[in-house]
Amino acid sequence: MNIQEVAQQVHMTKRAIKYYEEKGLLQVEKGANGYRVYTDEHVVILQRIQVYRKLGMELSAIRRILQDPQVEAHELRMLQEQLQDSMEQQSRQMETIQLMLAGASDYGRLEEQLDYQTIASAIQEMIPGVYGKMFMHHFLPYLQIPIVTQEQRDAYYAIIQFWDTTKLHMPLSMKIISCLLSFLHKNQVAGIQEKLDQQLKMLLEPDEKRYAQMKKAVLRQYRMQKYFLFRYLPSSLSKRRWMMELQRSGYNDVFLPNMEKLSPSYREYRRALFAINDKICTELNLVYDEHFCLVKKAK
Structure with missing residues (x-):
């Protein structure tokens, strides 16, 4: 079958x-004429994909099922749990409207x-302004989930408390960038889970x-930092000062650990990021100093 015939058969x-x-959900080989050749098996796969998508399943989950059918039940x-949570939420909303x-x-x-x-909706409401914009730009992908455990709830309140009481002196350039990025990405929620899966992989x-x-x-970053002009460029100075301000505020010691408790996907991502960064720095014999600059490890 050619693609037109398949499209008509599966109504796609x-x-x-x-x-x-x-x-990567469908692997189709080309025939001698250079055109893709579809089989009855491809039709069944496309029908399965349609069922999964109509149930609201992410492409990343569908890919895992097609690669290993044993994970379908999981x-x-x-x-099912996500849909149940959503139904319970809607039921509470309907009950409240009736009251x-x-x-x-x-x-x-x-x-x-x-x-x-x-969680994203809650935090956007609780942390308005430039801090909220900065926060949501960086962490929005990891917060498209409800709070379901007491640990998550405690972490959520700790994060709200942190942002409500912490005074950060954000450079003007970073305020402008945060506002611009939040405006550009505010509607780009679709496909977030798939992007996260690709990034983590x-x-x-x-x-x-x-x-x-x-x-x-x-x-390259290490070599550039060795140049005097690069180290004292306004952009470089601004970035280092901002990182030191975050460290002073408790961002690394209070906020990020609670983010790991709040979002399992962020915890997995951050630990993977640290692991690969440590591996690369070890191979290059580099470490970060107190000013967040890469330097050669002392012997």
Whole structure:
């Protein structure tokens, strides 16, 4: 079969079929004429993909199922839990609306019945302004989940308390960049989980080419920092001062550890990032000094 015939059979666009091929969900070989040749097996796979997508499953989860059918039950249970949480949230919202229509006016009690749908929604409400914009730009992908454990709830309140009481002196240039980035990315939530999975896979299992590129980037940074002009460029000074300000404020000791408790995906990402950074620095015999500059490790 050609792609047009398959598209008609599975009620899907040719563009969608090609997209699933690009994402690694469908492997199709080319015939002698150079065109892709589709089989009945490809039709079944596309039908499975449609079922999973209509259930709301992420592409990354579908890819894992197609690569290893034994994980299907696990992925379906995970999806079932997410849908159950969503249904419970909607049920509480409907109940609250009914109470309000019936004349309920104890807003303190009504508020206790409701939770934000995601941690991201809660934090965006609790941390307005430039700090909230900076926070959400960096951490939004890891917060598209509800609070389901007491540890998460405690971590959430610790983070809110941190941002509510900490006074940070953010350089003007970084304020402008944070505002611009938050504006550019505020609607880019779709596909977040897939991007996270790809990013984590790159850190956990980098191919030789990618690892060599990361190692080269660290070495380039070390060499650039040795030049006087580079070290004292306004942008370099601003970045180092900001990192030292974060360290002084407790960002690294209070905020980030609680972020790990709040978001399992962030915890996995941060630990993978540290691991590969430590590996590269060890191979290059480098360490970070108190000014967050790369230097040769003392013998």
